[in-house]
Structure formats: C-alpha cells, structure tokens
Amino acid sequence: xxxxxxxxxxxxxxxxxxxxxRQWLGAILGAGSLGIGGRRAVSQSMMQLVKTPGxxxxxxxxxxxxxxxxxxFSPERPAGTSKSVLxxxxxxxxFGGNGMGAVVKSSQxxxxxxxxxxxxxxxxxxxxxxxxxxxxxxxxxIGPMHKIIGSDWAKQNCIDTQKIGAAGxxxxxxxxxxxxxxxxxxxxxxxxxxxxxxxxxxLRQWFAFHMVRAGEMQYDSFYDGLRGPDEIGHSANGxxxxxxxxxxxxxxxxxxxxxxxxxxxxxxxxxxxxxDRSDCGLAEPMPIMGIxxxxxxxCDSVFQSRLLMRMAEKxxxxxxxxxxxxxxxxxxxxxxxxxxxxxxxxxSADRSPATLIA
Numbered sequence: 001x002x003x004x005x006x007x008x009x010x011x012x013x014x015x016x017x018x019x020x021x022r023q024w025l026g027a028i029l030g031a032g033s034l035g036i037g038g039r040r041a042v043s044q045s046m047m048q049l050v051k052t053p054g055x056x057x058x059x060x061x062x063x064x065x066x067x068x069x070x071x072x073f074s075p076e077r078p079a080g081t082s083k084s085v086l087x088x089x090x091x092x093x094x095f096g097g098n099g100m101g102a103v104v105k106s107s108q109x110x111x112x113x114x115x116x117x118x119x120x121x122x123x124x125x126x127x128x129x130x131x132x133x134x135x136x137x138x139x140x141x142i143g144p145m146h147k148i149i150g151s152d153w154a155k156q157n158c159i160d161t162q163k164i165g166a167a168g169x170x171x172x173x174x175x176x177x178x179x180x181x182x183x184x185x186x187x188x189x190x191x192x193x194x195x196x197x198x199x200x201x202x203l204r205q206w207f208a209f210h211m212v213r214a215g216e217m218q219y220d221s222f223y224d225g226l227r228g229p230d231e232i233g234h235s236a237n238g239x240x241x242x243x244x245x246x247x248x249x250x251x252x253x254x255x256x257x258x259x260x261x262x263x264x265x266x267x268x269x270x271x272x273x274x275x276d277r278s279d280c281g282l283a284e285p286m287p288i289m290g291i292x293x294x295x296x297x298x299c300d301s302v303f304q305s306r307l308l309m310r311m312a313e314k315x316x317x318x319x320x321x322x323x324x325x326x327x328x329x330x331x332x333x334x335x336x337x338x339x340x341x342x343x344x345x346x347x348s349a350d351r352s353p354a355t356l357i358a
Contacts, residue, residue: 090163097170173199180286193345204269225300233297285317
C-alpha cells in the first residue's frame, strides 16, 4: 500500500512501511484499507429524551434530538431579584469525553456548569452518542446547539449570542476545539473562546503520537512526549508501561469510531497540522486554552501543547497552554484560572450587532 503523506507538521513519506498483522492501523493516517469494523450501538438511555435542568431554570425544558440529551443551567440570582435586571448573559456549551464513544453523563462537565452558574453564566451540558462521522457531529452536537440558542429558554434567560463559549474534557475538549476551527463556518453563531481540558487538539495527530509510542510507526522526534515508550506512565487503572497504554487506547478509540475506513479521522482533525501545504483558512480565529496534565499519558502535555502552539502559528489565534500536576480525568479546578480566562474572553468579545447565519 503506497501512502504518501507530507512531513511535519505531520507524517513523513514512507513512514508506514513493512506493515504486518496490524496493517489496518495505517489507514488512520490517510487513505488505506478498512480496519476493524464496528457497528454503532446507541444505548437505550441515550435514545431517551432527557431534560434535567439546573437550579433556577426559568425557561421551559427544550426538545432535543433523541440521540442527544442536555442539562441546562441558568445563572444564579439573589432571592427576590427579578430576571428583568439581567442582560447579556454568556452561555458556555460543555462536553464530557469517552474516547469518541457515547457520553451519558460527565461529572466534570456538571461540576464546571455549577461553577459557571455561580459566576453569572448559563451553561448547557450536551451528552451524545458515538461520534463517528461528520454527520454525527452535525446531528448530535451542532443541531442541539442551534436549537438551544434559538429556544425560549435562551430568550427568557437573556442569552447573548455574542458571548458563546465552549469547554470540554478529554474527547469533549476536542469537540470544543473543533467548534471554533473545523466547524466554525457551519454554526449560526460564533464560539468566542474554548477550553480544552486534556483533550486531543487533533485526532489524526493523537493517533500518530500513540502509534509511534506503541512501535507501530517509525520514530520521529516530533512525536516525543513527556515519557518514552518504555517508561512507566499512568492510566485509569494505575501504573502502566507507556507503550502498552498506547496500544490499548488506539484500539479503544478506533472501536468507538466504528473502524478505520479511509477518511474516518478527517471530521475530527485539522489538515494544517499534518499537511504543510494546507492553510487553516479561519476567517476569525478563536482563542483556545489547552489545559494538560504532567501525569496524563493519554493526551501527553508536551505533545498536545506543541500541537496547539503550532496551530496558533498557522492561524494567528491567541491560543494559550496551562500545565497542571496531575492525571487525566481531573475537574476544572485543577486549573482555576482557566474559568477566569474563558469568562474574560467572552466579556471582551466584539460588541458589534450580532449577525446570525441563516
């Protein structure tokens, strides 16, 4: 199989050579053969309409597509205060993670929603089924966001469509990143800023990093991380050799994606990060803060920071990185200043009249 892929910021020509029993993994990085198959199975709980409001929900619960459930949090107000005094309320969309698999509940997203609520912001936690295609992203992420923005709940809570943010944890961090980059032109509002808590900046490059560390791809120093393949790292189940962890997470995420057919990663990746000739082409780059952990061997803090800074160079966006001393899977309070940063970005957003795309 001839695979010609450009060098940094991506993969050098001929990088995948002598593929053996795991040849299907080569398809992750470009045109290739069909690998493991996977039939999407949406759990029964995800097929049900779930509407769980936060405290002080003034608006009515809104209908969301059957494959997505949402929890809405309105800003807190002192007892006896009329909602008529409120105006220009920021709204932040929040996403949990499960390796691109279904998310039924995210404790991290719910904790952040409560914090934002206490600071006078509205929040919407979106849970979703597996995200395997661009159509999935539209149906389960963009579609519900549009419905929330145009709902009576948003009007009754004085949501300012020029103060929209996004934040996510793990794979949810990738979703938040994509909303301001790959899918920017497909939203009828602009995401002004995003927080990516220990999520991939780019899914194609996430796979490449782990394939190099697992020994499935030729070594390239661009994919160096905080720990090497044979060093002992960290997983949800305790200490593990990094090479072994990489092999496990590659298989898990590939299964959640429904197999590695050609083009499978395109909806979740930035071509400018693996193709030198590609330009990111963003009309209005959105600032992103990446928050990565020193004990996170899933989304390596060194490598993910490198990617985010590379994207800043390509787009001119004001991306920032914060490093915390901890594992994958922590809450927002591992980096309290991240919430301050997000709110500041939303409050300083351009105050020209909002223009929604029809």
